[in-house]
Amino acid sequence: MARARPVDLPDAGWPTREEALASRLFSSLRVGAFESRTRTWVPAMVPWRATNDGFVTPEVLDWYGRFAEGRPGVLVVEATGIRDIPSGPLLRIGHDRFIPGLRELVAMVRERSQGETRLLIQIIDFLRIRRRPEKDRYVREFLKLRPEHRVAVSTEGTGKKQTDGDVRDALLALPHEELLAVLDGRETEALEYGARERVWDTEAQHIAELPRVLPDLFASAAARARTAGFDGVELHYAHAYTMASFLSCLNVRTDGYGATREGRVRLPLEVYHAVRTAVGPDFAVGCRMLGDEVIEGGSRIDDACFYAGEFARAGMDFLSISKGGKFEDARQPRPGEAAYPYTGPSGHECMPTVRMPGGPFGRNLPLARAIRDTVRAAGHDTPVVAAGGVGTFRIAEDALQDGDCDLVAAARQSLADPDWWQKMELGRGSETRRCIYTNYCEGLDQKHKQVTCQLWDKDFAVPDAPPSGAEGARGANRGAPRADDGISRSADGRRRLLAPPWDPARTPPRP
Numbered sequence: 001m002a003r004a005r006p007v008d009l010p011d012a013g014w015p016t017r018e019e020a021l022a023s024r025l026f027s028s029l030r031v032g033a034f035e036s037r038t039r040t041w042v043p044a045m046v047p048w049r050a051t052n053d054g055f056v057t058p059e060v061l062d063w064y065g066r067f068a069e070g071r072p073g074v075l076v077v078e079a080t081g082i083r084d085i086p087s088g089p090l091l092r093i094g095h096d097r098f099i100p101g102l103r104e105l106v107a108m109v110r111e112r113s114q115g116e117t118r119l120l121i122q123i124i125d126f127l128r129i130r131r132r133p134e135k136d137r138y139v140r141e142f143l144k145l146r147p148e149h150r151v152a153v154s155t156e157g158t159g160k161k162q163t164d165g166d167v168r169d170a171l172l173a174l175p176h177e178e179l180l181a182v183l184d185g186r187e188t189e190a191l192e193y194g195a196r197e198r199v200w201d202t203e204a205q206h207i208a209e210l211p212r213v214l215p216d217l218f219a220s221a222a223a224r225a226r227t228a229g230f231d232g233v234e235l236h237y238a239h240a241y242t243m244a245s246f247l248s249c250l251n252v253r254t255d256g257y258g259a260t261r262e263g264r265v266r267l268p269l270e271v272y273h274a275v276r277t278a279v280g281p282d283f284a285v286g287c288r289m290l291g292d293e294v295i296e297g298g299s300r301i302d303d304a305c306f307y308a309g310e311f312a313r314a315g316m317d318f319l320s321i322s323k324g325g326k327f328e329d330a331r332q333p334r335p336g337e338a339a340y341p342y343t344g345p346s347g348h349e350c351m352p353t354v355r356m357p358g359g360p361f362g363r364n365l366p367l368a369r370a371i372r373d374t375v376r377a378a379g380h381d382t383p384v385v386a387a388g389g390v391g392t393f394r395i396a397e398d399a400l401q402d403g404d405c406d407l408v409a410a411a412r413q414s415l416a417d418p419d420w421w422q423k424m425e426l427g428r429g430s431e432t433r434r435c436i437y438t439n440y441c442e443g444l445d446q447k448h449k450q451v452t453c454q455l456w457d458k459d460f461a462v463p464d465a466p467p468s469g470a471e472g473a474r475g476a477n478r479g480a481p482r483a484d485d486g487i488s489r490s491a492d493g494r495r496r497l498l499a500p501p502w503d504p505a506r507t508p509p510r511p
């Protein structure tokens with residue numbers, strides 16, 4: 001099949017300095033307890049730079065320090081685990097021992113943004129997902145034998161007694177399609193994709209207990225964020241994770257935490273109230289939520305509007321709207337790999353590319369608009385944050401002027417060029433390294449490799465800024481060491497780990 005022609009990047013419509021100063025984008029806004037200097041927002045992006053124990057590393061400090069140099073109004077630290085359990089190189093906040101590293105991160109962002117960027121941390125809970133097993137191993141080790149399995153390969157009448165081992169051998173000997181016909185839906189999923197827990201698997205005690213344990217876990221994590229010096233927390237109620245699954249129309253729990261809209265929003269509200277009680281009124285608490293799950297049977301925009309109204313009424317300080325990113329339609333992983341929630345249609349809506357019909361630009365603004373309208377109609381002025389293909393001044397400013405949202409978030413454009421906010425504000429937007437929205441970065445994320453942008457590797461001439469910032473070293477462990485050429489690189493030496501620096505004092509080359 002011929003590949004669709006990629007959508008062209010839109011005209012940037014870069015503002016002059018005067019236009020930027022007069023714009024809504026570069027005007028301030030109160031977000032709960034803090035004032036954001038501008039309506040610019042860098043949403044959470046996992047860069048896979050923490051230690052395997054979830055601690056902040058010098059590379060994490062570099063990563064956030066680099067975003068801070070662009071001085072966005074708000075910067076959100078990546079999804080950070082609230083439990084004290086091994087989670088691979090995902091940042092964690094599930095114990096007080098994580099506070100010192102996070103405090104350094106806060107200090108780095110304050111220093112590099114010269115105090116201009118407000119800093120939030122996204123806090124997340126997720127359920128277990130196993131890697132797709134080899135077929136032989138699944139049938140021999142993981143499959144719990146049921147009477148239906150035995151009947152399907154029964155040797156009754158032959159006089160031969162079957163042991164469990166015989167049944168497993170016989171199941172393995174079946175043609176694949178016949179084996180699948182014997183397995184039920186969850187067994188088939190476990191074999192073909194890897195077993196995945198659902199929030200409605202209430203026969204498992206640890207899942208039944210989620211409403212009892214999650215409010216405290218989120219509240220303790222938020223209290224640590226406050227101690228570390230953050231300006232607020234973003235509760236991760238979006239994409240493929242626990243809290244979004246409670247909000248999903250697929251959630252059929254019958255214990256009061258599912259089945260109806262009121263039931264589905266109950267735990268997210270209880271988590272919010274527990275967090276608010278723990279951190280007090282002078283600390284921003286909001287959530288990231290889905291405007292549309294984009295999966296069969298999932299929540300749609302009218303559900304999202306209902307949830308958003310409830311969150312606003314409860315007193316959340318902001319609502320950051322995302323879309324899709326679910327496991328339900330994820331691509332089948334290879335044996336030994338885990339399913340990844342950004343590989344199916346819902347995932348493509350979450351991080352839209354130029355190869356999608358209609359393209360990525362401002363793609364998800366209508367969801368933010370519908371949610372904002374609902375929240376305003378209910379009499380709340382809760383700021384709404386929109387993301388998805390915001391890669392130009394024009395898109396951002398029009399979204400604000402038209403009332404789609406109150407703050408605009410740009411993930412990949414800020415990754416491609418963390419300075420783009422400042423460049424625009426100074427009337428030098430034409431110097432922006434523009435994201436081409438083909439998702440090289442997302443491919444790295446999928447493999448849990450250090451996330452970088454392919455455009456950075458076009459420039460190996462300019463060294464990174466020194467590790468500890470322009471003001472000079474204040475701590476021993478701030479920023480990663482640079483190679484001899486002054487550039488921090490990926491392990492294979494081929495990729496820059498940081499966006500090439502931009503010096504506002506340097507005159508741009510003539511076009």
Ligand SMILES: Cc1cc2nc3c(=O)[nH]c(=O)nc-3n(C[C@H](O)[C@H](O)[C@H](O)COP(=O)(O)O)c2cc1C
Pocket residue numbers: 043044045046047078079122238288322350351352360387388389390409410411412413441442445451
């Ligand atoms: C590498 C990468 C990692 C991401 N990690 C997170 C995350 O930790 N939490 C989250 O809510 N969204 C995450 N996202 C989604 C972005 O925040 C954003 O919603 C999405 O990329 C669409 O915005 P954009 O078009 O401006 O890139 C990630 C996106 C990318 C590209």
Ligand code: SF4
Pocket residue numbers: 412413415416434435436437438439440441442452453454455
């Ligand atoms: S790798 Fe591609 S999609 Fe990702 S930020 Fe860079 S240009 Fe944009």
